[in-house]
Amino acid sequence: MRADSWVDSDRARRPSARMAIQPLLVSGHRSRRPWLRSVRFRRGHGAVAERTSPPSSAGLGGGRPGRRPPVGTSAAERTVRHGQPSVTQSLRARAEQLRSNPLLTLHGATGGGSDARAEAIRTYAFAVPSDAALDLIQRIASSGVVEIGAGTGYWAALLAARGVDVVAYDPAPAPSSDNHLFAGRQPWYDVRVGDEHAVAAHVDRTLLLVWPTFDEAWPAEAAERYHRRGGRQVIYVGEPAGGLTGDARFHALFGMLEHCFACAYGLLDSPCICGTESIWRQARTMDIPQWEGCEDRLYIFERVDPGLGHVVPNPLQRRRWPWRKGALR
Numbered sequence: 001m002r003a004d005s006w007v008d009s010d011r012a013r014r015p016s017a018r019m020a021i022q023p024l025l026v027s028g029h030r031s032r033r034p035w036l037r038s039v040r041f042r043r044g045h046g047a048v049a050e051r052t053s054p055p056s057s058a059g060l061g062g063g064r065p066g067r068r069p070p071v072g073t074s075a076a077e078r079t080v081r082h083g084q085p086s087v088t089q090s091l092r093a094r095a096e097q098l099r100s101n102p103l104l105t106l107h108g109a110t111g112g113g114s115d116a117r118a119e120a121i122r123t124y125a126f127a128v129p130s131d132a133a134l135d136l137i138q139r140i141a142s143s144g145v146v147e148i149g150a151g152t153g154y155w156a157a158l159l160a161a162r163g164v165d166v167v168a169y170d171p172a173p174a175p176s177s178d179n180h181l182f183a184g185r186q187p188w189y190d191v192r193v194g195d196e197h198a199v200a201a202h203v204d205r206t207l208l209l210v211w212p213t214f215d216e217a218w219p220a221e222a223a224e225r226y227h228r229r230g231g232r233q234v235i236y237v238g239e240p241a242g243g244l245t246g247d248a249r250f251h252a253l254f255g256m257l258e259h260c261f262a263c264a265y266g267l268l269d270s271p272c273i274c275g276t277e278s279i280w281r282q283a284r285t286m287d288i289p290q291w292e293g294c295e296d297r298l299y300i301f302e303r304v305d306p307g308l309g310h311v312v313p314n315p316l317q318r319r320r321w322p323w324r325k326g327a328l329r
Protein backbone atom coordinates (compact mmCIF):
# COMPACT_ATOMS: atom_id res chain seq x y z
CA MET A 1 0.00 0.00 0.00
CA ARG A 2 1.41 3.41 -0.88
CA ALA A 3 2.15 5.64 2.08
CA ASP A 4 -0.50 8.14 1.09
CA SER A 5 -3.12 5.74 -0.17
CA TRP A 6 -5.10 6.04 3.05
CA VAL A 7 -5.70 9.66 2.06
CA ASP A 8 -7.65 8.68 -1.01
CA SER A 9 -9.60 5.95 0.70
CA ASP A 10 -10.41 8.22 3.61
CA ARG A 11 -11.69 10.86 1.23
CA ALA A 12 -13.72 8.34 -0.69
CA ARG A 13 -15.42 7.10 2.48
CA ARG A 14 -16.16 10.56 3.82
CA PRO A 15 -17.92 12.77 1.29
CA SER A 16 -16.59 16.28 1.75
CA ALA A 17 -19.03 18.97 2.77
CA ARG A 18 -16.96 21.33 0.65
CA MET A 19 -18.38 19.62 -2.40
CA ALA A 20 -21.77 20.92 -1.34
CA ILE A 21 -20.95 24.42 -2.47
CA GLN A 22 -19.29 23.42 -5.70
CA PRO A 23 -22.54 23.85 -7.66
CA LEU A 24 -22.65 27.44 -6.43
CA LEU A 25 -19.29 28.05 -8.02
CA VAL A 26 -20.08 26.55 -11.41
CA SER A 27 -23.55 28.03 -11.68
CA GLY A 28 -22.43 31.62 -11.65
CA HIS A 29 -22.82 32.39 -7.95
CA ARG A 30 -19.07 32.74 -7.76
CA SER A 31 -19.10 36.15 -9.42
CA ARG A 32 -21.50 37.45 -6.78
CA ARG A 33 -19.28 36.18 -3.98
CA PRO A 34 -15.88 37.62 -4.77
CA TRP A 35 -14.38 36.29 -1.56
CA LEU A 36 -14.84 32.80 -2.94
CA ARG A 37 -12.40 33.46 -5.74
CA SER A 38 -9.49 31.97 -3.93
CA VAL A 39 -11.35 28.80 -3.00
CA ARG A 40 -10.54 25.98 -5.34
CA PHE A 41 -11.76 22.42 -5.40
CA ARG A 42 -9.04 20.37 -6.87
CA ARG A 43 -9.88 16.73 -6.60
CA GLY A 44 -7.80 14.62 -8.92
CA HIS A 45 -5.58 17.53 -9.91
CA GLY A 46 -2.48 15.47 -9.43
CA ALA A 47 -1.08 17.07 -6.30
CA VAL A 48 -0.47 14.85 -3.31
CA ALA A 49 -3.12 15.80 -0.79
CA GLU A 50 -1.26 15.83 2.51
CA ARG A 51 -3.85 15.57 5.25
CA THR A 52 -4.24 14.68 8.86
CA SER A 53 -2.07 11.70 9.53
CA PRO A 54 -3.74 8.40 10.37
CA PRO A 55 -3.65 8.04 14.14
CA SER A 56 -2.12 4.59 14.03
CA SER A 57 0.91 5.36 11.92
CA ALA A 58 1.73 9.03 11.85
CA GLY A 59 3.79 9.07 14.97
CA LEU A 60 2.03 12.18 16.08
CA GLY A 61 -0.11 10.05 18.31
CA GLY A 62 0.67 6.55 17.03
CA GLY A 63 3.73 4.54 16.12
CA ARG A 64 5.98 2.93 18.70
CA PRO A 65 5.67 5.06 21.80
CA GLY A 66 8.40 3.28 23.73
CA ARG A 67 11.00 4.09 21.08
CA ARG A 68 10.02 7.62 20.21
CA PRO A 69 12.86 10.03 20.95
CA PRO A 70 12.07 12.82 23.40
CA VAL A 71 11.34 16.35 22.26
CA GLY A 72 14.39 18.33 21.23
CA THR A 73 16.70 15.45 20.38
CA SER A 74 19.01 15.97 17.43
CA ALA A 75 19.87 13.43 14.74
CA ALA A 76 23.10 12.48 16.53
CA GLU A 77 21.30 11.88 19.84
CA ARG A 78 18.60 9.85 18.14
CA THR A 79 21.24 7.62 16.57
CA VAL A 80 23.14 7.00 19.76
CA ARG A 81 20.37 6.80 22.33
CA HIS A 82 17.46 5.43 20.36
CA GLY A 83 19.08 3.17 17.78
CA GLN A 84 17.54 5.03 14.85
CA PRO A 85 19.38 4.88 11.51
CA SER A 86 22.58 6.87 11.46
CA VAL A 87 21.92 10.13 9.70
CA THR A 88 24.82 12.25 10.82
CA GLN A 89 27.27 10.76 8.29
CA SER A 90 24.85 11.17 5.43
CA LEU A 91 24.16 14.75 6.51
CA ARG A 92 27.83 15.53 6.05
CA ALA A 93 27.91 13.81 2.68
CA ARG A 94 24.82 15.65 1.51
CA ALA A 95 26.17 19.10 2.30
CA GLU A 96 28.07 18.95 -0.99
CA GLN A 97 24.91 18.23 -3.00
CA LEU A 98 23.21 21.27 -1.53
CA ARG A 99 25.51 23.62 -3.40
CA SER A 100 23.37 23.08 -6.48
CA ASN A 101 19.81 23.00 -5.01
CA PRO A 102 18.91 19.65 -6.62
CA LEU A 103 15.16 20.15 -6.13
CA LEU A 104 15.25 23.33 -8.21
CA THR A 105 17.23 21.48 -10.88
CA LEU A 106 14.76 18.58 -10.87
CA HIS A 107 11.80 20.97 -11.09
CA GLY A 108 13.39 22.68 -14.09
CA ALA A 109 14.32 19.42 -15.81
CA THR A 110 10.83 17.94 -15.47
CA GLY A 111 8.98 21.13 -16.34
CA GLY A 112 7.29 21.04 -12.91
CA GLY A 113 4.99 18.20 -13.97
CA SER A 114 2.88 16.53 -11.33
CA ASP A 115 4.38 13.08 -12.09
CA ALA A 116 7.77 14.19 -10.86
CA ARG A 117 6.33 15.99 -7.85
CA ALA A 118 5.23 12.91 -5.89
CA GLU A 119 8.78 11.61 -5.60
CA ALA A 120 10.37 15.05 -5.31
CA ILE A 121 8.39 16.02 -2.22
CA ARG A 122 9.45 12.89 -0.37
CA THR A 123 13.11 13.22 -1.26
CA TYR A 124 13.39 16.99 -0.82
CA ALA A 125 10.46 19.19 0.19
CA PHE A 126 6.90 20.08 -0.76
CA ALA A 127 7.79 23.52 -2.13
CA VAL A 128 10.67 24.44 -4.43
CA PRO A 129 13.06 27.07 -3.07
CA SER A 130 14.38 29.43 -5.73
CA ASP A 131 17.64 31.33 -5.29
CA ALA A 132 15.67 34.57 -5.05
CA ALA A 133 13.51 33.14 -2.26
CA LEU A 134 16.55 31.93 -0.32
CA ASP A 135 18.29 35.28 -0.83
CA LEU A 136 15.23 37.09 0.50
CA ILE A 137 14.97 34.91 3.61
CA GLN A 138 18.68 35.33 4.25
CA ARG A 139 18.29 39.11 3.99
CA ILE A 140 15.26 39.55 6.24
CA ALA A 141 15.91 36.86 8.86
CA SER A 142 18.94 38.52 10.38
CA SER A 143 18.38 36.98 13.80
CA GLY A 144 17.93 33.47 12.47
CA VAL A 145 15.09 31.15 11.54
CA VAL A 146 13.03 28.62 13.45
CA GLU A 147 11.34 26.18 11.07
CA ILE A 148 8.42 24.11 12.33
CA GLY A 149 7.20 21.04 10.44
CA ALA A 150 10.53 20.82 8.60
CA GLY A 151 10.20 17.22 7.30
CA THR A 152 13.56 16.34 5.69
CA GLY A 153 14.96 19.79 6.53
CA TYR A 154 15.66 20.67 2.89
CA TRP A 155 14.80 24.39 3.17
CA ALA A 156 16.61 24.58 6.52
CA ALA A 157 19.74 23.03 5.01
CA LEU A 158 19.81 25.39 2.03
CA LEU A 159 19.43 28.39 4.33
CA ALA A 160 22.11 27.12 6.70
CA ALA A 161 24.44 26.60 3.73
CA ARG A 162 24.07 30.34 3.07
CA GLY A 163 25.05 31.13 6.61
CA VAL A 164 21.58 31.60 8.12
CA ASP A 165 21.32 30.41 11.74
CA VAL A 166 18.52 27.80 11.52
CA VAL A 167 16.87 25.55 14.09
CA ALA A 168 14.34 23.13 12.62
CA TYR A 169 11.73 20.89 14.25
CA ASP A 170 9.34 18.15 13.26
CA PRO A 171 7.50 15.67 15.51
CA ALA A 172 8.87 12.85 13.36
CA PRO A 173 11.85 14.07 11.32
CA ALA A 174 13.02 12.01 8.33
CA PRO A 175 13.89 9.14 8.26
CA SER A 176 11.55 8.31 11.13
CA SER A 177 9.16 5.49 10.32
CA ASP A 178 6.60 7.46 12.32
CA ASN A 179 6.35 9.97 9.48
CA HIS A 180 4.32 8.52 6.64
CA LEU A 181 5.61 11.20 4.25
CA PHE A 182 9.32 10.85 4.86
CA ALA A 183 9.78 7.39 6.37
CA GLY A 184 13.16 5.99 5.32
CA ARG A 185 14.12 9.23 3.51
CA GLN A 186 17.50 10.68 4.33
CA PRO A 187 17.30 14.10 5.97
CA TRP A 188 19.10 17.15 4.66
CA TYR A 189 19.44 18.84 8.01
CA ASP A 190 19.59 17.95 11.69
CA VAL A 191 15.88 18.43 12.33
CA ARG A 192 15.07 18.22 16.03
CA VAL A 193 12.09 16.37 17.47
CA GLY A 194 9.43 18.95 18.32
CA ASP A 195 6.09 20.36 17.32
CA GLU A 196 4.41 23.79 17.36
CA HIS A 197 5.31 24.24 21.06
CA ALA A 198 8.97 24.62 20.08
CA VAL A 199 8.39 28.18 18.80
CA ALA A 200 8.16 29.45 22.38
CA ALA A 201 11.91 29.01 22.85
CA HIS A 202 12.82 30.85 19.63
CA VAL A 203 10.64 33.95 19.35
CA ASP A 204 13.67 36.09 18.58
CA ARG A 205 14.00 34.23 15.26
CA THR A 206 11.80 34.44 12.14
CA LEU A 207 9.23 31.64 12.04
CA LEU A 208 9.35 29.60 8.81
CA LEU A 209 6.45 27.35 7.79
CA VAL A 210 6.81 25.48 4.51
CA TRP A 211 3.72 23.62 3.36
CA PRO A 212 2.21 23.30 6.84
CA THR A 213 -0.17 20.36 6.99
CA PHE A 214 -3.55 20.71 5.29
CA ASP A 215 -6.57 21.01 7.58
CA GLU A 216 -4.64 20.44 10.80
CA ALA A 217 -4.71 22.83 13.73
CA TRP A 218 -0.97 22.93 14.49
CA PRO A 219 0.08 25.56 11.90
CA ALA A 220 -2.41 28.07 13.34
CA GLU A 221 -1.32 27.16 16.86
CA ALA A 222 2.33 27.70 15.96
CA ALA A 223 1.54 31.14 14.48
CA GLU A 224 -0.56 32.13 17.51
CA ARG A 225 1.89 30.84 20.09
CA TYR A 226 4.81 32.59 18.38
CA HIS A 227 2.79 35.83 18.26
CA ARG A 228 1.71 35.56 21.92
CA ARG A 229 5.34 35.22 23.00
CA GLY A 230 6.33 38.34 21.04
CA GLY A 231 7.40 36.89 17.65
CA ARG A 232 7.62 39.53 14.91
CA GLN A 233 7.96 37.89 11.49
CA VAL A 234 6.58 34.80 9.76
CA ILE A 235 7.61 33.39 6.40
CA TYR A 236 4.93 31.15 5.00
CA VAL A 237 5.50 29.06 1.88
CA GLY A 238 2.37 27.41 0.58
CA GLU A 239 -0.96 27.94 -1.09
CA PRO A 240 -3.57 30.65 -0.58
CA ALA A 241 -6.79 29.99 1.36
CA GLY A 242 -8.71 27.10 -0.18
CA GLY A 243 -5.51 25.30 -1.14
CA LEU A 244 -3.83 22.28 0.39
CA THR A 245 -1.84 23.99 3.15
CA GLY A 246 -3.02 24.99 6.61
CA ASP A 247 -6.63 25.23 7.71
CA ALA A 248 -9.19 28.06 7.61
CA ARG A 249 -8.09 29.40 10.99
CA PHE A 250 -4.48 29.55 9.82
CA HIS A 251 -5.44 31.65 6.79
CA ALA A 252 -7.70 33.88 8.91
CA LEU A 253 -4.84 34.62 11.32
CA PHE A 254 -2.82 35.83 8.33
CA GLY A 255 -5.68 37.92 6.90
CA MET A 256 -5.93 35.60 3.88
CA LEU A 257 -9.51 34.54 4.64
CA GLU A 258 -11.99 37.16 5.76
CA HIS A 259 -15.17 35.07 5.94
CA CYS A 260 -16.23 31.96 7.80
CA PHE A 261 -17.22 29.36 5.24
CA ALA A 262 -18.29 26.94 7.96
CA CYS A 263 -21.07 29.31 9.02
CA ALA A 264 -21.79 30.96 5.69
CA TYR A 265 -22.24 27.67 3.82
CA GLY A 266 -22.59 25.06 6.55
CA LEU A 267 -19.30 23.39 5.65
CA LEU A 268 -18.87 20.66 8.20
CA ASP A 269 -15.21 19.90 7.51
CA SER A 270 -14.02 23.48 7.93
CA PRO A 271 -13.52 24.94 11.42
CA CYS A 272 -15.67 27.93 12.43
CA ILE A 273 -13.43 30.99 12.35
CA CYS A 274 -15.99 33.62 13.33
CA GLY A 275 -14.36 36.12 15.66
CA THR A 276 -10.80 35.16 14.63
CA GLU A 277 -8.60 38.22 14.44
CA SER A 278 -5.82 38.53 11.87
CA ILE A 279 -2.67 38.93 13.91
CA TRP A 280 -0.31 38.95 10.93
CA ARG A 281 -0.19 41.45 8.04
CA GLN A 282 1.23 40.57 4.65
CA ALA A 283 4.34 42.63 4.03
CA ARG A 284 5.55 41.01 0.86
CA THR A 285 4.96 38.05 -1.41
CA MET A 286 7.21 36.41 -3.96
CA ASP A 287 6.72 33.95 -6.81
CA ILE A 288 8.49 30.64 -6.42
CA PRO A 289 8.58 27.69 -8.84
CA GLN A 290 5.25 25.88 -8.81
CA TRP A 291 4.42 22.28 -9.49
CA GLU A 292 1.59 21.66 -11.93
CA GLY A 293 -1.72 22.17 -10.12
CA CYS A 294 -0.15 23.99 -7.17
CA GLU A 295 -0.18 27.67 -6.32
CA ASP A 296 2.84 27.88 -4.06
CA ARG A 297 4.13 31.32 -3.17
CA LEU A 298 6.36 32.73 -0.50
CA TYR A 299 4.67 35.21 1.86
CA ILE A 300 6.26 37.43 4.46
CA PHE A 301 4.08 38.56 7.34
CA GLU A 302 4.67 41.14 10.02
CA ARG A 303 3.15 41.21 13.45
CA VAL A 304 -0.12 43.08 14.08
CA ASP A 305 -0.70 43.91 17.71
CA PRO A 306 -3.86 42.50 19.36
CA GLY A 307 -6.99 44.58 18.73
CA LEU A 308 -5.70 46.05 15.44
CA GLY A 309 -6.44 43.18 13.04
CA HIS A 310 -9.48 42.27 10.94
CA VAL A 311 -12.02 40.21 12.89
CA VAL A 312 -13.89 37.57 10.87
CA PRO A 313 -17.59 38.44 11.16
CA ASN A 314 -20.28 35.89 11.98
CA PRO A 315 -22.55 35.81 8.90
CA LEU A 316 -25.51 34.50 10.92
CA GLN A 317 -25.41 37.43 13.30
CA ARG A 318 -25.31 39.84 10.41
CA ARG A 319 -28.46 38.37 8.88
CA ARG A 320 -30.41 38.83 12.12
CA TRP A 321 -30.12 42.60 11.79
CA PRO A 322 -30.44 43.24 8.03
CA TRP A 323 -31.09 46.96 8.48
CA ARG A 324 -27.67 47.42 10.04
CA LYS A 325 -25.19 49.28 7.87
CA GLY A 326 -23.49 46.94 5.41
CA ALA A 327 -25.25 43.83 6.64
CA LEU A 328 -26.75 42.94 3.27
CA ARG A 329 -23.65 43.49 1.18
Ligand SMILES: C[S@@+](CC[C@H](N)C(=O)[O-])C[C@H]1O[C@@H](n2cnc3c(N)ncnc32)[C@H](O)[C@@H]1O
Nearest residue numbers: 050125126127149150151195196210211213218
Ligand atom coordinates in the same frame (compact mmCIF):
# COMPACT_ATOMS: atom_id res chain seq x y z
C1 LIG B 1 3.38 18.67 4.30
S1 LIG B 1 4.70 18.24 5.33
C2 LIG B 1 5.82 19.54 4.95
C3 LIG B 1 7.19 19.22 5.37
C4 LIG B 1 8.25 20.20 4.89
N1 LIG B 1 8.02 21.50 5.42
C5 LIG B 1 8.30 20.23 3.39
O1 LIG B 1 8.01 21.25 2.79
O2 LIG B 1 8.65 19.20 2.80
C6 LIG B 1 4.11 18.66 6.94
C7 LIG B 1 5.06 18.31 8.05
O3 LIG B 1 4.46 18.75 9.27
C8 LIG B 1 4.81 17.84 10.28
N2 LIG B 1 3.89 17.96 11.41
C9 LIG B 1 2.78 17.23 11.70
N3 LIG B 1 2.25 17.61 12.86
C10 LIG B 1 3.03 18.61 13.34
C11 LIG B 1 2.99 19.41 14.51
N4 LIG B 1 2.04 19.26 15.44
N5 LIG B 1 3.95 20.34 14.68
C12 LIG B 1 4.91 20.51 13.76
N6 LIG B 1 5.00 19.78 12.63
C13 LIG B 1 4.06 18.84 12.41
C14 LIG B 1 4.75 16.50 9.60
O4 LIG B 1 5.50 15.53 10.30
C15 LIG B 1 5.32 16.83 8.23
O5 LIG B 1 6.70 16.56 8.19
